[in-house]
Amino acid sequence: QVQLVESGGGLVQAGGSLRLSCAVSGRTLSRHYIGWFRQAPGKEREFVATMWWSFGWTFYADYVKGRFTITRDNAKTTLSLQMNNLKAEDTAVYYCAASVGSGSYSDTREYNAWGQGTQVTVSS
Secondary structure, three states: OEEEEEEOOEEEEOOOOEEEEEEEEEOOOOOOEEEEEEEOOOOOOEEEEEEEOOOOEEEEOOOOOOOEEEEEOOOOOEEEEEEOOOOHHHOEEEEEEEEOOOOOOOOHHHEEEEOOOEEEEEEO
């Protein structure tokens, strides 16, 4: 099993920045993607960014490309999401997730391990 624990959420003004972290532990060798999703009130959970864990390749949703950056440390124990130029529409609970398959990296159904989530609120 893999365990994921998010931290770093908070309240920020539009145009500001936040950095989220996800502590990754457990069996990650069998995981293909580890990444970030978000869910706003009344909306479905949506893809934000993810990393092909073995090689470090990164993938982003169009609506965050150029503003968000996903990285990990060399020990592969922490996955981070640097969020710059935040907008009110980025307000959501952000979840770290690990996939079991190697299919569509943006499909929530590919991910079967989830953290508890961290709230990000952007005031306009």
